Amino acid sequence: VGGKPIPLRQNVGICHIGCYVMGTGFVVTGSEAETWISQDPKNANVLFPYLSGHDVNQRPDCTAVRWVIDFGSLSESEATCYRAPFLRVESRVKPERQRNKRKQYRERWWQFGEAQRTMRAAVQDLDEVLVIALVSKTVMPVRVPTGQVLNHKLGVLATSSFATQAILSSSIHQLWAIKWSSTQGEGVNYSPTDVFVTFPQPQWSEGLDGAGRLLDETRRKVMQERGLGLTDLYNLINDAAISSATDQDVARLRAIHVDVDEAVVAAYGWPDISLNHGFHTYRQMKRWTVTPATRVEILDRLLEENHHRAAAEKADSNGSAKSRQANQVAEGQGTLL
Structure with missing residues (x-):
């Protein structure tokens, strides 16, 4: 599949940048x-x-x-x-x-220089939101309470959905983010406009909701018990030298991420994709993720789905415009008659 991803209207107004205090x-x-x-x-x-x-990357409680x-x-x-x-x-x-x-x-x-009032209005009725550090090695959303000021180095998602947390914690979203963001060594500069707005999310399912809940609860517990921030925890998960047999926490989280990826692939309706998790390197980043061949297939299907949805949105927009024009003509004719 060729070409670049196209912004999707269905994703607009969800992911915001935090406040620029200045x-x-x-x-x-x-x-x-x-x-x-x-x-x-x-x-x-x-x-x-x-x-x-x-704070999100380094503190065990993400406070x-x-x-x-x-x-x-x-x-x-x-x-x-x-x-x-x-x-x-x-x-x-x-x-x-x-x-x-x-x-x-x-x-x-x-x-504040930029108080991000649109973002604040979007999250004002939520007790929790998902945030992603815009510069990180993990590219993982974290659930945090509202009622605090969120820095401009955070992408703020106006949702508390566990299904969305599963989707954005998956290898599928992570591969998309790495593909369409700039990178520096093992770090990813996450761009809400280039990554989130173009990302064709799958339909919600109970499997996604359950996978997101389990990941959030288990990861939170491990981080606090072991005093590990998000970056340090995923350094362990992505370290091939650490055997799942020797570290039960790491083994558990690796298995949960497999479940998350399987739930996301199922939600897309891609039963023919074999994930085959292992330690693989992509753009200088070694991770516990899907095989290179699977990565290529997933990125192709995501881009194809992006183009399909963008075309559908364009057709719907054109149809709505024509309908409005027809209604205006009809109303004008009625007046003349």
């Missing part, structure tokens, strides 16, 4: 945030955990180390009501912003 003065330590809240409880309205890609001052869409006069946070931003952010070439950044210096 000013280190917004960022505070946890102890500073606690002190300010103890001094004035209302400061809790503008102080939040600040989750980064590094934020730092906090951030977030005045949201408050006016300057409203922001001054939060005295300690406002003084911090005024002294450390304002001077930097005043030198910025962009008028909006200069004039609204107490607000």
Whole structure:
């Protein structure tokens, strides 16, 4: 299958970029945030955990180390009501912003550079969302609570679906991400526009939901019990020198990823594909994944499916446009008669 993937309307509005704070003065330590809240409880309205890609990749519980001052869409006069946070931003952010070439950044210096209001609106009714570190070796979505500020180094998916978590944790999605993202050594620069928006997801199934739940629960338990971040854990899973016979946790997670891949392939309706998991290298990245021959077949089928869906969306759009034109003509004729 030739050509490049085409953006799919069905995937638009789901994967967003986190907030671009634009000013280190917004960022505070946890102890500073606690002190300010103890001094004035209302400061809790503008102080939040600040989750980064590094936190997601390196911390066993994927929680934020730092906090951030977030005045949201408050006016300057409203922001001054939060005295300690406002003084911090005024002294450390304002001077930097005043030198910025962009008028909006200069004039609204107490607000984030890019608050990503569309993303916030998309997740406001969710207790949890899926996030992917935009630069990582793992290319794995992680389930995190809302109610915190998500950094611009995170791709934020406005869903808490375990089925979606399974799909995006599969070798199928990972291969697509590696194929259509830029890479640096063993790292992948995940692009929501080039990867997620073009990725033709399979239909939801109970098998996907169950596989996603099992992966999330098991991986979370192993990470916390062993004090391993996501990157360190997958370094073990993808290390051919570590035998499944000698590390039960690694063996269990490898087996779960096989189940995840099988559930995803079944959801696509591809019973003829043999996954044959093992340790294989693709673009300098050695992983516990499907064979090279299977990889080529999967990427071909995904691209073919992408083109098929894009064509269907285009035809539907053209049909809708013609229908609207016909209705307008009919309405006009009715008026004349």
